[in-house]
Amino acid sequence: MHDSANQCVNRVDNSGLAMLTLPAFLRRHNYNPPEDKSDTAFAQGNRVTPDEVTFFQWLKNRPENAKTFNIFMTSHRPGAKTPFDNPEVIKKITDAFEKVTARREGGKAKGVSLVDIGGGIGHQCKAFKKQVPNLGGTIVLEDLEEVVANAELEDGIEKVPVDFLASQPIQGAASYYFRSVLHNWPDQYTRKILGHVRDAMDQDSLLLLDEMVLPDRGAHRYETQLDLTMLALLNAEARTRTHWNELLTESGFEVEDIIFYEEEARQSIIIAKKV
Numbered sequence: 587m588h589d590s591a592n593q594c595v596n597r598v599d600n601s602g603l604a605m606l607t608l609p610a611f612l613r614r615h616n617y618n619p620p621e622d623k624s625d626t627a628f629a630q631g632n633r634v635t636p637d638e639v640t641f642f643q644w645l646k647n648r649p650e651n652a653k654t655f656n657i658f659m660t661s662h663r664p665g666a667k668t669p670f671d672n673p674e675v676i677k678k679i680t681d682a683f684e685k686v687t688a689r690r691e692g693g694k695a696k697g698v699s700l701v702d703i704g705g706g707i708g709h710q711c712k713a714f715k716k717q718v719p720n721l722g723g724t725i726v727l728e729d730l731e732e733v734v735a736n737a738e739l740e741d742g743i744e745k746v747p748v749d750f751l752a753s754q755p756i757q758g759a760a761s762y763y764f765r766s767v768l769h770n771w772p773d774q775y776t777r778k779i780l781g782h783v784r785d786a787m788d789q790d791s792l793l794l795l796d797e798m799v800l801p802d803r804g805a806h807r808y809e810t811q812l813d814l815t816m817l818a819l820l821n822a823e824a825r826t827r828t829h830w831n832e833l834l835t836e837s838g839f840e841v842e843d844i845i846f847y848e849e850e851a852r853q854s855i856i857i858a859k860k861v
């Protein structure tokens with residue numbers, strides 16, 4: 587196991603408690619978990635305080651755990667591909683950047699090529715920059731204030747503290763990217779988060795969801811593990827292709843493409859536009 591993953595298992599092991607509590611939690615809810623983000627197996631197992639409604643608020647009160655979690659997110663897939671290693675994905679983002687900035691004051695120089703929403707300490711922004719070092723414009727990292735405060739970024743990447751349940755401050759970027767974020771949120775919150783992004787998007791902007799897209803039947807064991815972990819921690823889930831399609835349609839998007847960029851890890855990127 588990678589070193590940081592090891593530390594994470596030791597220190598954020600409260601997710602293990604959530605898994606142990608899951609059977610009792612499910613029984614209590616008649617095997618029909620509530621969509622409430624505060625009533626989770628994680629909360630039941632860890633006796634959280636009233637201001638620790640979600641796992642992320644619990645982390646906020648524990649800076650050491652939060653630090654480990656954020657480092658873990660940068661390196662839990664050592665050597666893994668990112669969607670930005672895929673030329674088709676890069677072409678779609680650069681085409682969108684051309685179109686969006688052609689209509690905006692300041693053109694490419696003032697444009698934003700990618701907003702990484704809930705991007706942790708900026709590892710995916712750096713991976714994107716590496717693939718398109720001369721695209722122009724700015725890459726924006728968004729996350730909670732206490733998380734972006736610890737991001738060490740290079741030129742061309744800016745940080746913006748954001749609560750994505752409340753707003754999306756960057757208007758008219760070429761692409762709005764989420765990796766492993768929306769599977770943390772039940773549908774009612776995901777619709778809210780997507781609604782803010784939709785309102786900020788240009789007609790040619792892309793929504794990019796870097797997620798596992800489960801088949802409707804016969805999911806791989808990695809996918810079912812992710813699904814159970816999300817259920818235990820956050821009352822959330824890994825979604826099937828049909829579920830993603832329905833959720834995006836309800837939130838005012840049309841799916842253009844789903845690219846499986848790393849088959850063995852079941853990782854894919856959903857590319858959608860606002861309707």
Ligand SMILES: C[S@@+](CC[C@H](N)C(=O)[O-])C[C@H]1O[C@@H](n2cnc3c(N)ncnc32)[C@H](O)[C@@H]1O
Pocket residue numbers: 642659660703704705706707728729730733748749750751764765766767770
């Ligand atoms: C599972 S991590 C994914 C991090 C990163 N995207 C990655 O794939 O490595 C979820 C991220 O969502 C952020 N987050 C949680 N609640 C948030 C909120 N209300 N507003 C902004 N970011 C939030 C967390 O701080 C965390 O960085």
